[in-house]
Amino acid sequence: MPSLGVNLDTVAIGEADIARSGRLDRMLVMSAFFFSGVAAILYQIVWQRALFTIFGTASESVALVVTAFMLGLGLGSLAGGALSIRAGVKPLLAFGLIEAGIGLFGFVSLGLMRWIGLKTVTATGFQIWGASFLSVLLPTLLMGATLPLLSAYFVRPSKNVGASVGDLYSANTLGSALGAVAAGQVLLARLGETGAVRLAAVINIVVAACILARQALEPRR
Amino acid sequence: MRRSASLLVAFLAGFVALSYEILWFRVFAFASGGAAPTFALLLGAYLLGLAWGSRLAARICARMPEQVARHRAFLVDYLLLANVLGFLLIPAVARLMTIFPYWNVWLCLVIPVTALLGAVYPLVNHLGVPADARVGRHVGHLYFVNILGSTVGSVGTGFYLLDRWSLSQVAMVIAFTGIASAMLPLASLPRGRGRVFRAALAIAAISVALFGARPLFVHLYERLQYQTYYTPTRVFVQTIENRAGVINVTAGGVVYGGGLYDGQFNTGLKNDKNDVIRTYAGLSLHPAPRDVLLVGLSTGSWAQIISHHPQIEALTVVEINRGYLRLFPSHPSSRSLLTNPKVRIEIDDGRRWLVRNPNRRFDLVMVHIWHWPANATNLLSREALDILRAHLKPGGILYYSTTGSARVQRTGALSFPHALRIMNWLAVSDAPFVYRSQALLRLIESYRIDEVPQIAPDESNHSWLLKRIARLQEQIEARKEILSRTADLDIVTDDNMGTEWTEYPLWPPLAAN
Numbered sequence: 106m107p108s109l110g111v112n113l114d115t116v117a118i119g120e121a122d123i124a125r126s127g128r129l130d131r132m133l134v135m136s137a138f139f140f141s142g143v144a145a146i147l148y149q150i151v152w153q154r155a156l157f158t159i160f161g162t163a164s165e166s167v168a169l170v171v172t173a174f175m176l177g178l179g180l181g182s183l184a185g186g187a188l189s190i191r192a193g194v195k196p197l198l199a200f201g202l203i204e205a206g207i208g209l210f211g212f213v214s215l216g217l218m219r220w221i222g223l224k225t226v227t228a229t230g231f232q233i234w235g236a237s238f239l240s241v242l243l244p245t246l247l248m249g250a251t252l253p254l255l256s257a258y259f260v261r262p263s264k265n266v267g268a269s270v271g272d273l274y275s276a277n278t279l280g281s282a283l284g285a286v287a288a289g290q291v292l293l294a295r296l297g298e299t300g301a302v303r304l305a306a307v308i309n310i311v312v313a314a315c316i317l318a319r320q321a322l323e324p325r326r
Numbered sequence: 327m328r329r330s331a332s333l334l335v336a337f338l339a340g341f342v343a344l345s346y347e348i349l350w351f352r353v354f355a356f357a358s359g360g361a362a363p364t365f366a367l368l369l370g371a372y373l374l375g376l377a378w379g380s381r382l383a384a385r386i387c388a389r390m391p392e393q394v395a396r397h398r399a400f401l402v403d404y405l406l407l408a409n410v411l412g413f414l415l416i417p418a419v420a421r422l423m424t425i426f427p428y429w430n431v432w433l434c435l436v437i438p439v440t441a442l443l444g445a446v447y448p449l450v451n452h453l454g455v456p457a458d459a460r461v462g463r464h465v466g467h468l469y470f471v472n473i474l475g476s477t478v479g480s481v482g483t484g485f486y487l488l489d490r491w492s493l494s495q496v497a498m499v500i501a502f503t504g505i506a507s508a509m510l511p512l513a514s515l516p517r518g519r520g521r522v523f524r525a526a527l528a529i530a531a532i533s534v535a536l537f538g539a540r541p542l543f544v545h546l547y548e549r550l551q552y553q554t555y556y557t558p559t560r561v562f563v564q565t566i567e568n569r570a571g572v573i574n575v576t577a578g579g580v581v582y583g584g585g586l587y588d589g590q591f592n593t594g595l596k597n598d599k600n601d602v603i604r605t606y607a608g609l610s611l612h613p614a615p616r617d618v619l620l621v622g623l624s625t626g627s628w629a630q631i632i633s634h635h636p637q638i639e640a641l642t643v644v645e646i647n648r649g650y651l652r653l654f655p656s657h658p659s660s661r662s663l664l665t666n667p668k669v670r671i672e673i674d675d676g677r678r679w680l681v682r683n684p685n686r687r688f689d690l691v692m693v694h695i696w697h698w699p700a701n702a703t704n705l706l707s708r709e710a711l712d713i714l715r716a717h718l719k720p721g722g723i724l725y726y727s728t729t730g731s732a733r734v735q736r737t738g739a740l741s742f743p744h745a746l747r748i749m750n751w752l753a754v755s756d757a758p759f760v761y762r763s764q765a766l767l768r769l770i771e772s773y774r775i776d777e778v779p780q781i782a783p784d785e786s787n788h789s790w791l792l793k794r795i796a797r798l799q800e801q802i803e804a805r806k807e808i809l810s811r812t813a814d815l816d817i818v819t820d821d822n823m824g825t826e827w828t829e830y831p832l833w834p835p836l837a838a839n
Contacts, residue, residue, distance in 0.1 A: 146373070150366055154701075158820055161675030162646065162701045168485040172477050179473035186466020190459065226681055252469055256451075257462030265391050267452025270465055271384025274448060275377045282373035289366030294827035298820070 131259075133319055134197065135276045137312045138255060141204060142280025143287075144312070145248050147305035148211060149174065150288050151298050152241060155215055159222030160233045173237035174245055181249020188250065189257035196258035201316035203247045203254075208309030210244045215302055252277070331510045332454025336468045338507035339405070339446040340475025345483040345500040346412045346443075347372055350436060352493060353416050356572060356585035357429035357550045360699035361830035362823070367433055375437040379404075379444025386445075387452045394453065401449045401511040402524050408442035409504030410531045413497050415439055417542040420549040427553035447472055453511075489569035494543035501535035547574050551582055564656070570647035579657070581625050583647065586696060589625040591657045593775050595791060603798055605631045606773070607748050608692060608725040610766040611759050615690040616640070619717065621676040621705065622694030623650045626660030632692070633669050634775045641669045642686070648673045662776050677704045680713050687719045693726035697734045698831075703824040706734050708817055711741040711754070721757045728752050731825055736812035745805035749798070752808075761802060763795050 156170045188194055218240045225236040252273060259269035292301050351368055358364045386400060419432045426432075447468070455464040487496045505528055512528065515521040547565060549556050551574065564575040571584040579591040590600040605628050609615060616639045618632055623645035633641045645651075651671065654660045663669055672679055676693070691714055695705050704710055705726075714724050724742070728734040730750045739745040742754035746761055753759070770791060773780040781788050803811075818824030 146369070150369075154823075157701060158677070158704050161678030162704070168481045171480050171484075175473050175477035175480065179470045179477070182466045182469035182473065184466075186463035186469075189462025189466070196462070249469070249473070253462040253466035256465040260457050260461040260465075261459075264457040265387055265452075266455045266457050266461060266465070267387025267397070267448050268384045268391070270451040270455075271380045271382075271387060271445075271448030274444075275381035275384060278373045278380060278444070279377035282370045282377055285366045285370035285373060289363035289370065289827070293362075293366070293823060297822040 127262075130319070133315065134200075134255065134258070135272065137200075137204070137316050138251070138273055139276045139280035140308050140312050141207075141248075141251060142277035142282075143284035144207070144211070144305040144308040145277075146281040146284035147288055147292065147301050147308075148207075148214070148244065150285065150293070151302050151305075152214065152218065155218050155298060156222075156237050156240065159218065159225075160228065160237065169231075169234040170237045173234055174241055176238065177242050177245025178249035181246040181251075182253055183249075184246060185250025185253035189254050195320065196254040197316060198320045199254050200251055200258075201313050201320055203251055204309045204316065205313035207244050207247050208306045208313060210247075211302055211306030211309060214240075214244065215299055328514075329454055331514070332450050332468060333471045335401075335507055335510050336447065336450050336454075336472040337475035337478075338503060339443065339450070340472040340477075341479040341482075342409065342412075342475075342500055342504040342507065343376075343440070343443045344476040344479030345496075345503075346415075346439070348480065348484045348488070349416060349493060349497055349500065350419075352488070352572070353419055353546075353550065354429050354433060355700075356547065357419070357423055357432075357553075358830070359586040360584045360696075362698070362700040362826035363830065364429070365700065367430060368436065371433045371436040372440050375440025375442075376444030378437065379441035379446075380448050382441065383445040383448035383452075387448065395516055397449055397453055398511045398515050399520060399524070401446065401453070402508045402515065403527075404442045404445045404449070405508035405511070406505060406524070406527050406531050408439055408446075409501045409508075410534055411439045411442065412504065413501040413535050413538075414542070416493065416497055417546060420546045423553050424549050424556045425554070485569055488567065492543075492567050493546065493572075494539045497543075498535050498539045502532065505531045505535070547572060547585075551585055564653065566649040566652055568647070568649050570649060573647065573649050573653065575653060579625075581653070583624065583650075584699075586699060589627060589694075591625045591627060591659045593627050593630050593659050595770065595780055595794065598794070600625075600627060601749065602627060602631060603794060604749050604751050605692075606770055607761065607766055607798060608723075608751065608753060609635050609690070610769045611725065611746075611753050611761060612690050612721075612723050617688050617719070618642070619644070619686070619688040619691045620694070621645075621679075621692070623671065624694060625657070626650070626654055626663045628692065628694065629669065630660050630663055630775060631773075633663065633666050634773065635769075636772055638668060642688075643669065643671045644674055644676050644679045645671060646673070646675050675704075677710060677713065680717060684716065686717060687722070688717055689719050689722050691717055691722070691724045691726075693724070695727050695729075697727075697729045697731040698825050698829050700826060703818060703820060703826055706737065706818050706824055707820045708737055708741055709820045711738060715742070715756065718755070721755070721759075723753055723755045723759055725751060725753045731829065732812045733815045733818055733825055735808050736815050737817040737824075739805050739808040739812075740817055745808060747801075747803040747808055749801045763799055766795055766798075767791070 153170055188199060189196055221236050221240050228236055255273050256270050260266055263269055354368050355364045390396060415435055422432050451465055451468055455461060508528060512524055548561055552560055562574040563577050566573040574582045581588045592600050593602060595603055614637050616637055618638060618641050620629055620632060620643045623629055623643050629643050632638060654664050693705055695702055697706060718724060728750055735747060735752055738752045738754045742756060744758050745752060745754045770780050
C-alpha cells in the first residue's frame, strides 16, 4: 500500500520497500546475466562448430576462429565501457536491448554463417579470419559490452568494484558453465546445431523481455 | 595497484588461464580419444571454477572493502597456487587415469584450479579501478586486456608453442609466466614477513615447475593411453607432438593418434593384424582404379597398398597432421611412400580440401575415419557424402570406414543407389558395382609391394588366403539388408552431428593393445 503522509513510520516502510526492491532488482539482473551466460556458451559451442565445418578443423583454422571470437568480445567490452559513461545511457535498458539484439541475431546466425561459408569456399589464412570475424562480430561485440554496462549499474550504488564485478562475472560464468555441461550431455545430442542455437536465441529474448519490463516498471535508476 | 600493473596482471591472467585450458584440453581429449563432449565438459568445469573463484573474490571485497594490502596478498596467493596446481594437474590426471580410467570424473579437478584463476579478475578490478562515474569504462579496459591475454594464450600456446615444444615444456613456460605475474602485486605488498613468505613461495613454485617437469611428466601419454593397463615397461617408442595433436607408436608398430587407435604398420595379408584385406577388397571393386584419393594417412599402410595397385597411376592423400610423415623413415613397410612418384600428400582438413578442389575427380575415394570423435561428422554426414560424390568420376566408388556405426551405414546406403558393406567399411556409388571373391584373389595374386609379392612365387598352396577371403565373404552385406537392419535409425547430418554426442565411449577402444 503506498504511503500517503510523511512520518517516521512511513519513511521506515519506504526504506524497507526500497531495500527489498533493490534486492529484487539485483536478483533479477543477476538471474538475467546468468541466463545470458547460458545462451552465450551455447552460441560459442555451436558457432565454433559450424565455422570448423566450413573452414576445417586444421589448427590454423581453429586458432583463427577462436581469435575472431575473442577479438569481438574484447572490442565489445571497450564499447560497453565507453557506452556506460555516456550521459543519458541507462545501463539496464542498454543491457536489455543488447540481449534482444543477440537473440535476434541468434535466429539467423547459422544461416548467415553457412551463406558466408559458401561465399568464401576458397578462403585461406586471414581470409578465414576475416570471414569468421564478420560472422561473429556483431553478437560478440554485443556480448562483450554487457559486463562493463552492468558493472556500471551495480558499482554506482554499492561503490564496491570487486564485489560487483565478482558477482556479475560469477553469475554469467556460472550460467556458461551449466550451459556448456548441458550442451555436452543433452542439448547438442537432442537438438542438433539449429535447435541449440534457437534455444539460446529464445533465452536471450526472454532475458531481454524481463529486463526491459523491469526497466519500464522501475525507472528509479 | 597502479593502473598499468592492473592491466598487465589482467593480461597475464588471461594468457595463463587460456593456455592452461589448451594444455588440459590436450590431456583430456587424449584420454577420451577425442570424444566430442570433452571440449564442452572441460569448458563447463573450467567456467564453473571461474564462477566459484569470482564469487569468492566478490565476498572478500564485500567483507573487507578497504583492506587493500590483504587483497594484494590474496591476489599473490591465488596466482601462485593456481599456477602450481595448474601445472601439476596434467601429470596428476595421467596418474589418476591409471587407477580409475574415467576422464570425465577427473575433469572435476579443473574446478578448484580455475577457481583460483577466476578470483584474479575481480580482485584486479577492485585494486585497479576506482569506484567513480567512469567505472564501466575502466572495467571494460581491464576486460579487454584480459581477453587480449586470453587470445594470445589461445593462439600463442595452441598454435605456436605446442607446435615447437613438448607438452611438459609448454606447461613449464606457462607456469613460469603465471608465477611471474604474481610478482607485480607481490612487489606492492608492504615490507614484512608476509612478503618474504610469499617470495619464498614463489621460489618454491618456480622450483616445482623447473625440476618437476621431467620426472612428473615421464610416461604421461603411456598412462593416458593404457590407463589401468599401464605398466612402467609399456612405453611408446616414438612420440610426435605438434599443434595438430599427438602421435604415439608402440614397439609392436601400433599407432595411436590423439589417444585413438590409428592402425598398424603392415601391408601383408599373411599376418593381417590390421585387416588390410579391407584395402584389397575395396580396390577389387573397381575394374580399373587409376586415380585414387585417400583421406587419412595414419601408418601409411593403406596408402602403400593402394599406390602399388598394378593399375594405379596417381594417389592423392589428404592428411590433417603432417606429423605422420615423420613416422615413415623409421618404418620399412611405409618408407617408400615418401619417394613414390605416384603419391602426392596434401596436408589439410579432408572436407576443406574437397571443397577447395571441386574439379578433382577420382575413380576411387577412400576415407579413413572413426565415427564418433569430434568433427567426424564433417566426413560422414549426408552433406559430406554429397561433397564426396562430386569428386567421383563416372562409375567411381566411395569406400569409407563406418567403424561399425549403423547410423553411418544407413546414411551411406540412403545417399547412394548402390551400397555394399565390407566388414566395417562401406562402398557406395551412383553406378552399379559388384564384389567378386575371384577378382579379389586375382588382384592379391598379382600384388607386389616394393617388389615383394604378396604370394611368394614358390608358394603353390595358399589355402590360408582362400580361407581369409571366405571369412571376408561372411562379413559382406548388401544395401537392402543394411537398410532393413537400420530401418529405425536417423541418418547423420551436419546439423545433428551424427553419433558424436551420443556414441562416444567413456573408455577409448583398444586401449589395452
